[in-house]
Amino acid sequence: MSDRMLEEPWTLSPSVALRPEPFGALAYHFGNRKLTFLKRPELVEVVRLLEQHPRLSGALEAAGIPPDQHEAYAAALRALAETDMIRPRHQEAV
Amino acid sequence: MTIAPERPITPQARPAGGSLVEQFEFGLDAPICLTWELTYACNLECAHCLSSSGRRDPRELSTEQCKAVIDELQRMQIFYVNIGGGEPTIRPDFWELVEYAVDHQVGVKFSTNGFRITPERAEFLASTDYVDVQISLDGATAEVNDRVRGAGSYDTALKALANLRDAGFSDAKISVVCTRENIGQLDDFKAIADEYGATLRLTRLRPSGRGADVWDELHPTPAQQRELYDWLMAHGDNVLTGDSFFHLAAYGESLPGLNLCGAGRVVCLIDPVGDVYACPFAIHDQFLAGNLLGEGGFQEVWQSSDLFTELRSPQTGGACTKCQFFDACRGGCMAAKFFTGLPLDGPDPECVQGYGETALAGDRLVPPASKDHSRSQASRNAPVLLNLGATRRRPVSACNEDPLAGGDLS
Numbered sequence: 001m002s003d004r005m006l007e008e009p010w011t012l013s014p015s016v017a018l019r020p021e022p023f024g025a026l027a028y029h030f031g032n033r034k035l036t037f038l039k040r041p042e043l044v045e046v047v048r049l050l051e052q053h054p055r056l057s058g059a060l061e062a063a064g065i066p067p068d069q070h071e072a073y074a075a076a077l078r079a080l081a082e083t084d085m086i087r088p089r090h091q092e093a094v
Numbered sequence: 095m096t097i098a099p100e101r102p103i104t105p106q107a108r109p110a111g112g113s114l115v116e117q118f119e120f121g122l123d124a125p126i127c128l129t130w131e132l133t134y135a136c137n138l139e140c141a142h143c144l145s146s147s148g149r150r151d152p153r154e155l156s157t158e159q160c161k162a163v164i165d166e167l168q169r170m171q172i173f174y175v176n177i178g179g180g181e182p183t184i185r186p187d188f189w190e191l192v193e194y195a196v197d198h199q200v201g202v203k204f205s206t207n208g209f210r211i212t213p214e215r216a217e218f219l220a221s222t223d224y225v226d227v228q229i230s231l232d233g234a235t236a237e238v239n240d241r242v243r244g245a246g247s248y249d250t251a252l253k254a255l256a257n258l259r260d261a262g263f264s265d266a267k268i269s270v271v272c273t274r275e276n277i278g279q280l281d282d283f284k285a286i287a288d289e290y291g292a293t294l295r296l297t298r299l300r301p302s303g304r305g306a307d308v309w310d311e312l313h314p315t316p317a318q319q320r321e322l323y324d325w326l327m328a329h330g331d332n333v334l335t336g337d338s339f340f341h342l343a344a345y346g347e348s349l350p351g352l353n354l355c356g357a358g359r360v361v362c363l364i365d366p367v368g369d370v371y372a373c374p375f376a377i378h379d380q381f382l383a384g385n386l387l388g389e390g391g392f393q394e395v396w397q398s399s400d401l402f403t404e405l406r407s408p409q410t411g412g413a414c415t416k417c418q419f420f421d422a423c424r425g426g427c428m429a430a431k432f433f434t435g436l437p438l439d440g441p442d443p444e445c446v447q448g449y450g451e452t453a454l455a456g457d458r459l460v461p462p463a464s465k466d467h468s469r470s471q472a473s474r475n476a477p478v479l480l481n482l483g484a485t486r487r488r489p490v491s492a493c494n495e496d497p498l499a500g501g502d503l504s
């Protein structure tokens with residue numbers, strides 16, 4: 001069964017800044033002051049591409065993530081959504 | 095002179111992937127825990143002050159220079175800074191600098207003894223996002239607190255907490271340095287924090303600054319370290335520690351946090367005159383990487399100073415690397431070892447396996463303080479312990495390198 005998240009539109013939260021680091025990036029949320037480390041450059045790329053794609057799977061493809069890893073990436077992104085690093089795009093106006 | 099513990103001869107390349115700790119050992123493009131002490135001036139003279147504060151340094155950075163530093167922090171995407179001192183609110187431009195920082199996407203947490211947190215200031219603080227306040231309290235009773243921090247300081251701190259709570263400021267931090275005299279009060283500290291809607295933050299006493307004078311008397315006993323560890327295991331979720339106690343990880347389970355010495359890797363200190371040190375607990379010439387007034391500014395010191403480059407590699411040698419707990423404990427705190435005269439690649443003076451005690455009992459040369467902004471005369475409200483510490487050290491001049499100088503001859 002494929003993850004529903006893959007079909008949804010997502011975006012980097014507007015309160016989050018990404019700072020490039022040798023291992024990937026550091027994401028800082030100015031609202032809840034949470035600091036998160038994105039440990040793979042590929043994940044950073046996906047997060048950056050989110051808003052340009054109508055579906056998460058599109059961003060994953062654009063970042064060159066092989067299809068058999070999409071589920072794993074969805075799980076990692078879900079964890080980022082828990083602290084509002086990324087959010088579903090329909091919430092943008094909130 | 096080489097200060098870092100033994101490192102590989104050919105510099106190792108940063109591994110791809112791996113754990114965050116492995117990545118952090120190689121340093122980051124910008125610190126994630128930056129402390130900036132705005133002034134060495136202080137209305138108090140705590141016996142264990144890590145920065146030996148008291149008198150203002152006349153070379154203190156001007157308002158304009160401080161703003162230029164903030165601009166640079168913004169460019170480097172350093173999202174928040176811990177401001178301290180001395181007592182930072184003593185600077186007449188303190189609130190101006192806090193506002194400037196916040197307006198430039200640099201969030202602020204500042205540490206204070208509370209004496210300037212009036213009801214009006216508390217209102218202002220409650221009205222701004224991105225400013226966090228940390229009140230220092232080293233005893234859950236006036237008796238225990240004031241012995242280290244000076245007469246009246248307990249009441250001042252609680253008044254500040256009350257002002258913050260009454261103004262609707264949520265989640266102030268209460269910062270406690272854990273000592274032999276207050277480890278038995280952990281539950282009481284927690285109760286105070288709950289009463290004021292604050293979060294408790296426990297940190298480790300390190301023999302830094304004037305802390306070197308009182309460390310022997312004040313650092314927790316081995317039994318108290320165990321007590322602290324057990325308490326943190328039971329209550330740790332709601333208590334901050336600033337990653338202070340990773341040497342306790344050798345009791346068994348790791349405490350939450352990074353569990354590595356971040357000095358010069360992810361941590362550093364900017365002092366009031368713009369000197370950049372590897373860590374707030376390492377204000378000593380040995381750990382001075384440079385000054386941010388130099389041409390390349392803070393960024394160059396952080397990214398390319400010799401000292402920081404040297405600190406950014408994994409430790410490979412030394413007695414600790416053979417210890418079964420090395421992965422969790424990493425040999426403990428570099429500053430604690432340095433200021434107690436222990437080898438930097440050996441065990442922490444408070445090594446929970448007991449190796450620290452053995453090392454402390456052996457031959458060692460405690461380095462003389464290289465920076466001191468203490469007042470020459472203690473004030474009327476000075477803490478009892480300050481005078482004890484000062485008496486012990488007074489006969490020794492600051493530049494006396496004789497190994498017996500200042501030693502406890504009793």
Ligand code: SF4
Binds near residue numbers: 375376427429
């Ligand atoms: S020197 Fe000690 S206090 Fe400083 S970063 Fe290292 S472990 Fe922490």
Ligand code: SF4
Binds near residue numbers: 441
């Ligand atoms: S010997 Fe070193 S690594 Fe082992 S517990 Fe002691 S300080 Fe930690």
